[in-house]
Amino acid sequence: MHICFITSEYPKPGYPHGGVGTFVKIIANKLVEFGHRVSIVGINYENKSEEELNDDLKIYRLKPKNYKGITWFLNSKSISDKIRQIHNNEAIDIVESAELGLAFIKKQKNIKYIIRLHGGHHFFAEAEKRKINRWKGLQEKRSFKKADAFIAVSKYVKIHTSKYLSYHGKPVRIIKNPLSIEKFKPDSNIPVNPNKIVFAGTVCEKKGVRQLILALPYIKKVNPEAEIHIYGRDWFFKDNTSYINFLKKNTLPQIGEHMKSVFFHGPVSYDKISEIYAGAKLCVFPSHMETQGLVAPEAMAMEKVVVFSLTGPGPETIVHQKTGLLCNPYSPEDIADKVNWALSNPNKAESIGKNARAFVVKTFDQEKIIKENIDFFNELIN
Known part of the structure; x- marks a missing residue:
C-alpha cells in the first residue's frame, strides 16, 4: 500500500x-x-x-x-x-x-x-x-x-x-x-527534581500556559520551592508579536517575585523530550482545548503524574485521581490545587503514575x- x-x-x-x-x-x-x-x-x-x-x-x-x-x-x-x-x-x-x-x-x-x-x-x-x-x-x-x-x-x-x-x-x-511505549518509559538514570513542574507544547494562549504561570503564587503557598519549566516553540500574534514576550511583559509581573521561578527553555526535539519528562516531578498541560494531544500520554507513559484539562478529551485520557488529575484550565487556583495535591500526596501520586502507564500501554x-x-x-x- x-x-x-x-x-x-x-x-x-x-x-x-x-x-x-x-x-x-x-x-x-x-x-x-x-x-x-x-x-x-x-x-x-x-x-x-x-x-x-x-x-x-x-x-x-x-x-x-x-x-x-x-x-x-x-x-x-x-x-x-x-x-x-x-x-x-x-x-x-x-x-x-x-x-x-x-x-x-x-x-x-x-x-x-x-x-x-x-x-x-x-x-x-x-x-x-x-x-x-x-x-x-x-x-x-x-x-x-x-x-x-x-x-x-x-x-x-x-x-x-x-x-x-x-x-x-x-x-x-x-x-x-x-505513542512509543519503549521510548516513553520510566528512566531511573535521570534524577527527578522534586520541585520541577514541566509544561511542554506550543507556548500559546489555548494551551493554558498563562493560567499555569498565574497559578504559581498559589502553588508556592504550599510548596515554596516549586518551579515551572516551559518547553516548546513560540507562537506569534497576527502582528508577529511573540507570545512568550507577551507573557514576560504582561503575565510574569503579575506574580511578582515568583517570576524568578518560571523558566522558558524554547523548543525541544522529539528525541529529547522524554528526558525532560523524566526529570520532572509532575507535568501540567492545562489546555483550553485539545483534539487529543501527544504530551499528556507521553508523560503518563513515563509514570508521571499529569495534570490535564477537564475540557475536551481530558476525561477520555485521564480518570481523575486514578490515572492523573483533571483541572479547570481557566482557573489558576484550581490548577494550583491539583498541583499541590500531587506534591502533597507522594504515595497516591506514585500509584497514579503506575496506573497512567498501564492505561497508555493499553490505549496508545x-x-x-x-x-x-x-x-x-x-x-x-x-
Whole structure:
C-alpha cells in the first residue's frame, strides 16, 4: 500500500514544528516498518524545493509560491501536481491531510482521500473565543466535501467537529494517536527534581500556559520551592508579536517575585523530550482545548503524574485521581490545587503514575494503533 501525507510540518532540522509534524513522522516510519510505502508532500520552510528519497519513505518539500492574493492557489496547485506526478510513477492508494488540506487539491482517480481531525479552524474557534474566519471556514467546508473518509483522534473531536461541519455520510473512525511505549518509559538514570513542574507544547494562549504561570503564587503557598519549566516553540500574534514576550511583559509581573521561578527553555526535539519528562516531578498541560494531544500520554507513559484539562478529551485520557488529575484550565487556583495535591500526596501520586502507564500501554501503543490505521485504509481501498 502507498500512503501520501499532505503536510508542511514534517520535522526538518533547524525548524520548529507542531504536533501534526510529530504525528506524521511517527506514523510514516511505522507504516514503512510494516512494509508500506509513504510519501510526504508539503511546502518547504525555505525558498527552494528539496527531496529526501529513501526506499519506502520519500519526502517532497516544495518551493513556496508567494504572490499576494493567490499564494493559497499556487501552493495547492504545486501540491496537487506533485501528487499526480508521484501517482503516475508509483500508484498512491491513500492521501491523508488535516482539516484544511484538501480544499484546493485536485483529486486523482483510484485514490481515497482522508482527513484526520487534528483540530481545525471551526474546532478551535470556540475555545479561543473568536469568530469563524469566513475564508478559512469556506476552505474547511470545501475540504470536508472532498474527503472520502475521516479519522478522529478522540471521541470528543469527532462529536465537537460535527457541530460545525458535515461528514456528508462518509465513514468516520476513531483512532488514537500512536505513542512509543519503549521510548516513553520510566528512566531511573535521570534524577527527578522534586520541585520541577514541566509544561511542554506550543507556548500559546489555548494551551493554558498563562493560567499555569498565574497559578504559581498559589502553588508556592504550599510548596515554596516549586518551579515551572516551559518547553516548546513560540507562537506569534497576527502582528508577529511573540507570545512568550507577551507573557514576560504582561503575565510574569503579575506574580511578582515568583517570576524568578518560571523558566522558558524554547523548543525541544522529539528525541529529547522524554528526558525532560523524566526529570520532572509532575507535568501540567492545562489546555483550553485539545483534539487529543501527544504530551499528556507521553508523560503518563513515563509514570508521571499529569495534570490535564477537564475540557475536551481530558476525561477520555485521564480518570481523575486514578490515572492523573483533571483541572479547570481557566482557573489558576484550581490548577494550583491539583498541583499541590500531587506534591502533597507522594504515595497516591506514585500509584497514579503506575496506573497512567498501564492505561497508555493499553490505549496508545504504536503497534496497536498502526494496525488500526492499516485496517481502516484497507477497508476504504477494498
